[in-house]
Amino acid sequence: MDKIRASLLKKSIATKIERRGKILSLSCLALIILVVFLIFYFVASRGLATFFQNHINLWQFLSGIQWNPGTVGSNGQPAVGALPMIVGSFLITIFSAIVATPFAIGTAVFMTEISPRRGAQILRPVTELLVGIPSVVYGFIGLQVVVPFVRNTFGGSGYGILSGTFVLFVMILPTVTSMSADALNAVPRYYREASLALGATRWQTIYKVVLRAAIPGMLTAIVFGMARAFGEALAVQMVIGNATLLPHNLVSPASTLTSILTMGIGNTVMGSLQNNALWSLAMILLLMSLLFNLIIRYIGRKGKLNHER
Amino acid sequence: MKKSRVIQLLGLILVGVGIGFGYTNRAHTDTGESITAVGSTALQPLVEAAGEQYSSEHTGVFINVQGGGSGTGLSQIQSGAVAIGNSDIFAEEQAGINAKKLQDHQVAVVGIAPIINKQTGIRNLTKQQLIQVFTGKVKNWRELGGKNLPIVLINRAQGSGTRKTFESYALDGQKSADSQEQDSSGLARSIVGSTPGAVSYVAFSYLDHSVTTLKVDGVTPTEANVRHNRWKIWSYEHLYTQKQPNQLTKKFITYILSEAVQKKLVKQLGYISVHDMQVQRRASGKITTVK
Numbered sequence: 096m097d098k099i100r101a102s103l104l105k106k107s108i109a110t111k112i113e114r115r116g117k118i119l120s121l122s123c124l125a126l127i128i129l130v131v132f133l134i135f136y137f138v139a140s141r142g143l144a145t146f147f148q149n150h151i152n153l154w155q156f157l158s159g160i161q162w163n164p165g166t167v168g169s170n171g172q173p174a175v176g177a178l179p180m181i182v183g184s185f186l187i188t189i190f191s192a193i194v195a196t197p198f199a200i201g202t203a204v205f206m207t208e209i210s211p212r213r214g215a216q217i218l219r220p221v222t223e224l225l226v227g228i229p230s231v232v233y234g235f236i237g238l239q240v241v242v243p244f245v246r247n248t249f250g251g252s253g254y255g256i257l258s259g260t261f262v263l264f265v266m267i268l269p270t271v272t273s274m275s276a277d278a279l280n281a282v283p284r285y286y287r288e289a290s291l292a293l294g295a296t297r298w299q300t301i302y303k304v305v306l307r308a309a310i311p312g313m314l315t316a317i318v319f320g321m322a323r324a325f326g327e328a329l330a331v332q333m334v335i336g337n338a339t340l341l342p343h344n345l346v347s348p349a350s351t352l353t354s355i356l357t358m359g360i361g362n363t364v365m366g367s368l369q370n371n372a373l374w375s376l377a378m379i380l381l382l383m384s385l386l387f388n389l390i391i392r393y394i395g396r397k398g399k400l401n402h403e404r
Numbered sequence: 405m406k407k408s409r410v411i412q413l414l415g416l417i418l419v420g421v422g423i424g425f426g427y428t429n430r431a432h433t434d435t436g437e438s439i440t441a442v443g444s445t446a447l448q449p450l451v452e453a454a455g456e457q458y459s460s461e462h463t464g465v466f467i468n469v470q471g472g473g474s475g476t477g478l479s480q481i482q483s484g485a486v487a488i489g490n491s492d493i494f495a496e497e498q499a500g501i502n503a504k505k506l507q508d509h510q511v512a513v514v515g516i517a518p519i520i521n522k523q524t525g526i527r528n529l530t531k532q533q534l535i536q537v538f539t540g541k542v543k544n545w546r547e548l549g550g551k552n553l554p555i556v557l558i559n560r561a562q563g564s565g566t567r568k569t570f571e572s573y574a575l576d577g578q579k580s581a582d583s584q585e586q587d588s589s590g591l592a593r594s595i596v597g598s599t600p601g602a603v604s605y606v607a608f609s610y611l612d613h614s615v616t617t618l619k620v621d622g623v624t625p626t627e628a629n630v631r632h633n634r635w636k637i638w639s640y641e642h643l644y645t646q647k648q649p650n651q652l653t654k655k656f657i658t659y660i661l662s663e664a665v666q667k668k669l670v671k672q673l674g675y676i677s678v679h680d681m682q683v684q685r686r687a688s689g690k691i692t693t694v695k
Contacts, residue, residue: 337586
């Protein structure tokens with residue numbers, strides 16, 4: 096009797112193992128959270144120093160158009176206007192998303208609705224291959240092929256937002272495609288069956304039912320692609336020309352937050368205004384990716400509600 | 405169950421011992437036998453090659469060389485994180501660096517030449533014209549006697565040593581107009597080579613037949629002209645150390661300055677030996693003749 100009682104009260108081996116597993120996974124989680132927190136803290140502490148230590152006006156930083164932190168601008172303050180980079184980053188992100196979306200959705204529809212077998216056999220491996228190509232390769236092809244093409248077709252020096260858009264379009268296409276395909280696959284089978292049963296053609300089913308039902312998922316895919324485009328540094332840096340000027344057309348050299356960051360960070364001294372200003376750019380990037388994440392979560396939650404109804 | 409416990413314990417002990425051993429060993433090599441040099445990418449090939457030669461002659465000694473840019477080199481040496489900070493520019497010229505706390509060792513000289521796309525049809529510019537081109541006062545090569553092509557400026561990144569040198573000695577301290585920027589000499593050259601009307605500047609070691617090298621005021625950018633300061637656009641390559649560097653650092657710098665390295669490696673890699681210079685330049689830009 097006592098033996099049974101003891102064995103019931105004592106923790107079993109399975110419990111112990113379970114607790115150990117729990118602690119292990121919890122500590123992994125804690126470590127990752129700590130790392131994220133430290134990155135935020137570090138970027139914020141350096142990025143905010145521009146405004147608190149060097150007393151740069153936040154509005155001036157966001158709206159100024161002169162960028163040369165080592166020198167004094169026309170208004171007597173250090174020239175740290177980040178507007179050209181912010182505008183460049185946003186334009187290139189939005190344009191590449193606009194160009195990539197129709198292609199991505201078309202491919203996804205083909206892969207999931209029109210020819211699922213060929214889609215799974217050929218298209219999926221190809222898109223996955225595209226994801227795996229390093230960005231420096233995209234940048235190099237952009238430099239050797241896209242830039243001369245843009246120069247000969249549209250004029251200018253070839254470096255600028257247009258070239259960057261073309262390169263980024265190819266880079267984000269696989270991400271948006273495969274996520275859109277997942278979204279289309281997630282549309283319940285009975286939606287399609289019901290539509291076909293009502294006498295709709297395949298195209299009507301795709302257009303009126305499947306695509307409509309998959310909108311939240313596809314929006315998530317697009318925002319995901321935009322987040323990637325916004326953060327891409329190397330490939331864009333090679334084709335955009337890196338001139339801290341407000342772009343007055345699509346073929347004039349421009350710059351993005353990331354391209355100025357990667358170019359400048361090695362030539363500045365930690366703690367100086369030049370360095371702090373670059374950290375402020377990094378902070379903007381971080382906040383933007385945070386915003387993209389929030390948008391994705393928001394869309395995801397909305398989408399779930401729709402399907403439950 | 406018991407067996408696995410024993411194995412676990414053994415494993416733990418092994419890992420612990422391994423880490424402990426590694427740690428003590430690491431501390432040992434760090435203080436005795438290795439130094440780290442960080443900074444300028446223009447100087448990196450020379451320090452790397454010299455470091456390799458030095459290691460092969462002195463077994464057990466390691467010279468770690470990393471890039472990162474002149475600014476990184478200077479800030480790392482100022483904070484004492486590395487033994488040597490490589491820089492293209494004088495510490496006095498960099499904001500945020502207290503040059504008085506550092507010891508300057510000039511180990512080589514680099515000449516910088518303006519390069520231009522071949523289609524432009526220009527081979528010589530006066531200094532005044534060069535300044536007009538880079539400050540954006542002249543917009544088309546036609547105005548300078550070339551073909552009807554718009555001028556496309558390709559600058560190096562802000563804060564780059566090459567750009568600072570070019571602005572100080574070719575543009576007489578004037579800032580270049582805002583334009584395209586590239587973060588490496590190789591990329592700048594290939595872009596000038598492929599873009600009609602493009603103009604930039606690179607170190608002598610990057611000059612080749614894909615671009616036209618410009619004369620300035622009729623002076624050809626050659627090593628001999630740099631030695632006598634007839635070609636004005638050049639800079640020292642600096643190894644900065646603390647005021648009191650450790651033994652190995654001292655020995656390594658002496659080695660780089662020795663005839664063996666200066667006569668062979670420095671020339672092979674396209675730099676100009678400091679021993680050959682007929683003039684000396686101070687941080688203020690003042691030139692004196694070497695007797």
